Structure formats: C-alpha cells, structure tokens
Amino acid sequence: GPIAPAQQAAFLRRLLSSLAVLEQRDGKLNPASLSAISAAQKLGGSVTGFVAGKNIKAVADEIAKIKGLEKVVFVDNEAYEKMLPENFATLLVENIKKGEYTHVLSGNSATCKSIMPRVAALLDVSQISDITGIESEDSTRLAFVRPMYAGNVILTVQSTDSIKVVTVRGSSFPNGETEGGSAATEEGIDSKTAPTSEWVSERMEKSERPELASADTVVSGGRALKSKEEFDRLILPLADAFGAAVGASRAAVDSGFADNSLQVGQTGKNVVPQLYLCAGISGAIQHLAGMKDSKVIAAINKDPDAPIFQVADVGLVADLFQAVPELTEKKNALP
Amino acid sequence: MKIMVAIKRVVDYAVKIRVKPDKTGVETQNVKMSMNPFCEIALEEALRIKESGLASEVVAVSMGTAQCVDTLRTGLAMGADRGIHVEATGALYPLSVAKLLKALVEVEKPGLLILGKQAIDDDCNQTGQMVAGLLGWPQGTFASKVVLDKENQVATVDREVDGGLETLSLDLPAVITTDLRLNQPRYATLPNIMKAKSKAIKKFTPQELNVEIKSDLEVVQVTEPPKRKAGVVVSSVDELLDKLKNEAHVI
Numbered sequence: 001g002p003i004a005p006a007q008q009a010a011f012l013r014r015l016l017s018s019l020a021v022l023e024q025r026d027g028k029l030n031p032a033s034l035s036a037i038s039a040a041q042k043l044g045g046s047v048t049g050f051v052a053g054k055n056i057k058a059v060a061d062e063i064a065k066i067k068g069l070e071k072v073v074f075v076d077n078e079a080y081e082k083m084l085p086e087n088f089a090t091l092l093v094e095n096i097k098k099g100e101y102t103h104v105l106s107g108n109s110a111t112c113k114s115i116m117p118r119v120a121a122l123l124d125v126s127q128i129s130d131i132t133g134i135e136s137e138d139s140t141r142l143a144f145v146r147p148m149y150a151g152n153v154i155l156t157v158q159s160t161d162s163i164k165v166v167t168v169r170g171s172s173f174p175n176g177e178t179e180g181g182s183a184a185t186e187e188g189i190d191s192k193t194a195p196t197s198e199w200v201s202e203r204m205e206k207s208e209r210p211e212l213a214s215a216d217t218v219v220s221g222g223r224a225l226k227s228k229e230e231f232d233r234l235i236l237p238l239a240d241a242f243g244a245a246v247g248a249s250r251a252a253v254d255s256g257f258a259d260n261s262l263q264v265g266q267t268g269k270n271v272v273p274q275l276y277l278c279a280g281i282s283g284a285i286q287h288l289a290g291m292k293d294s295k296v297i298a299a300i301n302k303d304p305d306a307p308i309f310q311v312a313d314v315g316l317v318a319d320l321f322q323a324v325p326e327l328t329e330k331k332n333a334l335p
Numbered sequence: 336m337k338i339m340v341a342i343k344r345v346v347d348y349a350v351k352i353r354v355k356p357d358k359t360g361v362e363t364q365n366v367k368m369s370m371n372p373f374c375e376i377a378l379e380e381a382l383r384i385k386e387s388g389l390a391s392e393v394v395a396v397s398m399g400t401a402q403c404v405d406t407l408r409t410g411l412a413m414g415a416d417r418g419i420h421v422e423a424t425g426a427l428y429p430l431s432v433a434k435l436l437k438a439l440v441e442v443e444k445p446g447l448l449i450l451g452k453q454a455i456d457d458d459c460n461q462t463g464q465m466v467a468g469l470l471g472w473p474q475g476t477f478a479s480k481v482v483l484d485k486e487n488q489v490a491t492v493d494r495e496v497d498g499g500l501e502t503l504s505l506d507l508p509a510v511i512t513t514d515l516r517l518n519q520p521r522y523a524t525l526p527n528i529m530k531a532k533s534k535a536i537k538k539f540t541p542q543e544l545n546v547e548i549k550s551d552l553e554v555v556q557v558t559e560p561p562k563r564k565a566g567v568v569v570s571s572v573d574e575l576l577d578k579l580k581n582e583a584h585v586i
Contacts, residue, residue: 121465
C-alpha cells in the first residue's frame with residue numbers, strides 16, 4: 001500500500017548522508033567549524049567528518065569522540081595544512097564523489113567561504129551560503145533558510161542538485177557534545193594536486209579577550225570614538241569590565257580605530273551574544289545585519305534619532321566620553 | 336596584460352528593502368540601483384594596476400537584464416576601456432555567472448580576473464571562487480592588498496581572514512576578490528562620463544557563449560525578518576546598569 005508521508009520522510013532521511021568539513025590549525029581542531037556537524041545532524045541521516053593536514057590522525061581521533069558522527073575521513077599530508085582552496089577543493093571533490101554524500105556542509109569562516117564555492121563549481125552544483133535554518137515543510141525535500149540584503153530579507157530556498165553544498169552560520173547551529181562518540185576513522189583519498197598558490201605569512205591579532213564570533217558579551221565602538229587612542233582608552237576597559245569580546249563598526253575599522261577582524265556587520269562578523277553593548281555606533285543597516293539577533297542590545301549614543309535605538313532594548317542618550325568611563329567604573333564596582 | 340572585472344547591478348546599499356506581498360522576492364521596480372560597492376573596488380583596483388603600467392587594458396563585464404548597460408557605462412566612466420554585456424533574463428545564480436565569466440575569459444584571455452567578494456543583494460560570496468575553480472586558476476579572496484610582479488607572473492595578495500591577515504602568492508593568471516579596505520573607488524568626472532558614451536559595449540547571449548543557465552535553486556519564500564520589540568530609553572548610567580542586571584539578567 002501507499003507509504004504514509006511521515007514514514008516516507010523518515011525513509012528519505014535515512015538515505016541522506018552528509019559530509020561535515022572541519023578545520024584545524026597546527027593540530028588543533030577549530031571549534032567554530034563544529035557548527036557544520038550540528039547542521040548536518042539537523043538534516044538527519046548519517047554524518048561523516050572530514051579533516052586534512054599535517055600529522056592529522058590525532059585530530060581525527062579527537063573528532064571521532066564528537067557525538068553523532070558515524071565516521072571521520074582524514075588525509076594526512078602537509079600540503080593541506082593551510083587549507084589553500086586550490087588543492088583543498090580538489091581533495092574534497094574526490095572524497096565527496098567517493099563517499100557519495102548527498103550534503104556537504106562547512107562553517108562560514110573565511111577559510112571555508114573560500115573553499116566551498118570552488119568545491120560546488122567543480123561538482124557543477126550551486127552553493128547555499130550562510131544558512132541560519134533548515135526546514136522540511138513538504139516532508140520530503142529540505143529547505144534552507146538564509147539571510148540576504150544585509151539580513152533585511154530572509155530567503156527560504158530548495159535545491160534540486162544531486163549534492164547540496166552548504167555553509168552554516170555558526171551562531172544559528174550551536175555545537176553539540178564533543179565527548180561520548182565513537183566514530184570510525186578512515187583514510188581518505190589524497191588527490192595530490194600540484195599547488196598554484198603559496199602561503200607566505202600571516203599576521204594575527206593577539207588578544208586575551210573572548211573570541212568575537214562566540215562571545216557571550218560583545219562591546220563595540222564606532223566612529224564617534226574619534227581616534228584609535230580614544231577607542232583603546234574607552235572601549236577596551238569597558239569590554240574588560242564586562243568580560244566581553246571587542247567589536248567595531250565598519251566606520252571605526254575604516255578609520256583605523258580597530259583591526260579589520262573586529263568588524264561586526266554584513267561583510268564582517270555575525271555575532272549573537274547574550275548582550276551586545278555598543279557606544280558611538282549609529283546603526284547603519286550593514287552593521288545591524290551582524291548583531292540584530294543578539295538577545296539584549298544596549299546602546300549609548302548622543303544622537304536620539306540614531307537608528308541603533310530602533311533595535312536597542314536599552315538606550316542611553318548621552319555623550320559616550322562621559323558615559324563610557326562611568327559605566328566601566330560602576331560595572332567594576334558591582335559585586 | 337589585460338584585466339577583466341566583473342560588475343553587478345544591485346539595489347543601492349542605502350535603499351530600505353521591501354519584500355513583495357506575495358513573498359516571491361523584493362521590490363526592484365522604481366528602486367534606485369547602483370554598482371555593487373565591492374565591484375566598484377574591484378574596478379578601481381584594475382584601473383590602478385593599469386595606471387601603474389602593469390596592465391594594458393581593463394574590460395568590464397556584467398550579466399543580466401538590459402539595464403546592466405547602465406552599470407557598465409558607470410564602469411566605463413570610471414575608466415574601464417570597454418564593456419561586455421551578457422544579456423540574460425531570469426534568475427542568474429553565481430554558478431551561472433561563473434560559467435559565463437569562464438566563457439568570456441576564454442574569449443578575452445585576461446591575465447587577471449577581479450571581482451567583488453560578495454554582492455550586497457544575495458550576499459552569496461561565491462562567484463569568484465567558482466570561476467577560479469572552473470578555470471583551474473588560483474584565487475586570492477577577500478583581498479586588502481594586491482602587488483603584481485609582472486616579470487615572475489605572480490600576484491602577492493593580503494587577505495582578510497578570521498583573526499587577522501594572511502599573505503598568499505598566486506601564479507598568474509589568477510582570480511582576485513576584493514574586500515572593503517583594498518582601496519577607495521574614484522568618482523567618475525563629467526568629461527569621463529561623456530567619454531564613456533563612445534566606448535564600446537559588446538553584447539553576448541548565454542547561447543552564444545555555450546552556457547546553459549541552471550535553475551537548480553527554487554525560492555520557497557522571501558520574508559522579512561522578525562521585528563524586535565521596542566526598547567526603553569534610560570536617562571543615566573545607573574539606570575542602564577540596573578536594566579541589564581535586574582530586568583534583562585545579562586550581567
């Protein structure tokens with residue numbers, strides 16, 4: 001007889017098999033990349049983790065303990081250590097084809113944003129970027145939810161491609177349990193593609209503060225801080241008082257007050273902290289795109305008509321040069 | 336060396352986006368359209384490379400409806416030498432744009448292809464990487480600095496990555512996508528706008544380039560994000576702290 005829709009959906013999900021692309025650096029797993037596993041688990045079906053680099057077996061063993069993974073495929077070769085898109089994409093494509101995965105997912109880090117569209121093109125499929133949700137309204141085909149137009153529009157989209165290549169917004173798919181699993185580990189295909197690019201160097205911003213993208217509290221400053229000296233003098237102690245990560249508006253970054261990697265917004269980081277506290281940020285739509293899903297937004301700005309007050313839960317109309325030091329002092333004095 | 340730059344016509348960044356009542360897309364009728372800001376940066380970089388004597392020609396290309404010619408004219412007024420318009424109606428996803436670009440690269444044989452890192456309408460951040468993959472070229476995405484070494488046929492690219500900057504060396508030909516801080520695009524001057532009117536824009540259709548436009552993505556719906564409920568305005572730092580601590584319970 002006919003199969004009930006619920007049964008049919010369950011059956012189709014069993015056929016679903018996902019590959020979660022994970023990142024590592026110097027033998028350490030990047031926890032931000034685990035959102036790929038969380039999203040893959042939400043799809044249903046089996047989930048395989050993928051990792052490649054130098055002396056990678058230890059990382060693969062660590063990944064194998066993550067709950068919900070069936071298998072970990074690893075490729076041990078120094079050539080993949082920096083995850084250069086030219087050879088890493090080719091490596092992924094060969095392993096995707098061999099594993100016959102129906103879905104390939106990664107986080108939306110700068111690294112994976114570079115690699116995954118290349119993978120999709122080599123597979124002749126579209127990519128769905130930066131998903132914030134997965135829906136299955138018609139019970140057989142899954143739909144992906146993603147923001148467009150700086151977060152002012154939410155698109156729900158389905159793909160008819162045989163392989164769905166998807167990047168995942170980390171804040172929308174919190175990490176699951178990293179202990180208690182016992183996935184099998186297996187060596188993948190090494191495509192040994194000759195490099196056409198070479199990694200030269202990096203300059204990373206060193207900080208003792210929490211990581212911006214995953215912090216519970218974010219303290220951000222904008223152009224009204226007037227200079228890097230004032231940004232550092234006012235915003236950094238405020239962030240420390242709240243145990244917060246530091247963020248900045250594009251205007252502040254473009255003016256050289258803060259490092260590029262601290263930019264919150266459409267073309268910078270998306271943050272969803274418990275508390276987003278900002279000073280001297282007007283609230284342009286490009287900035288709001290990166291923070292408006294924060295649980296509580298608090299804003300200090302001397303312009304009562306600043307758009308930031310339209311999204312702020314708590315707003316203080318005041319001169320930040322007086323209010324910020326006072327707030328820092330009074331927060332530090334709290335028990 | 337010739338540089339090809341891909342530019343996209345999008346709803347102007349300052350326009351408040353309205354979703355159509357039938358949830359099929361956003362209103363674009365009678366809405367101000369402009370060149371995607373990242374594409375302006377891409378074109379500016381190409382022009383600077385040419386002005387420094389490292390390139391002989393800058394070709395601007397755009398895909399989409401007939402109005403893309405306006406965007407190309409803007410590019411020509413900024414200083415591009417000529418334009419190419421691939422006229423296509425209907426949805427053009429990054430994979431199709433990448434295939435069209437690949438076909439144009441095969442016609443024009445540029446030594447460098449520069450694109451913006453993302454379009455501010457679809458926010459995909461895919462096209463440059465896709466075309467690099469299709470061409471088998473190296474890619475320097477999210478570039479904040481580009482240095483060309485013509486003699487050794489190498490581009491050194493500083494990239495904006497999570498946590499800082501990374502420097503890569505790419506064999507030419509290569510694909511570069513631009514981040515915001517690569518440069519400050521110039522404005523077109525009136526004489527250059529006049530001059531741009533006589534610059535050539537060549538037309539192609541996807542059929543002429545042997546590219547089949549894939550429609551592998553189906554829009555289920557387009558909606559507005561949930562609105563936040565109205566907040567309160569407080570009058571002192573003490574009150575702000577009190578709200579965060581005793582009402583919102585976030586400190």
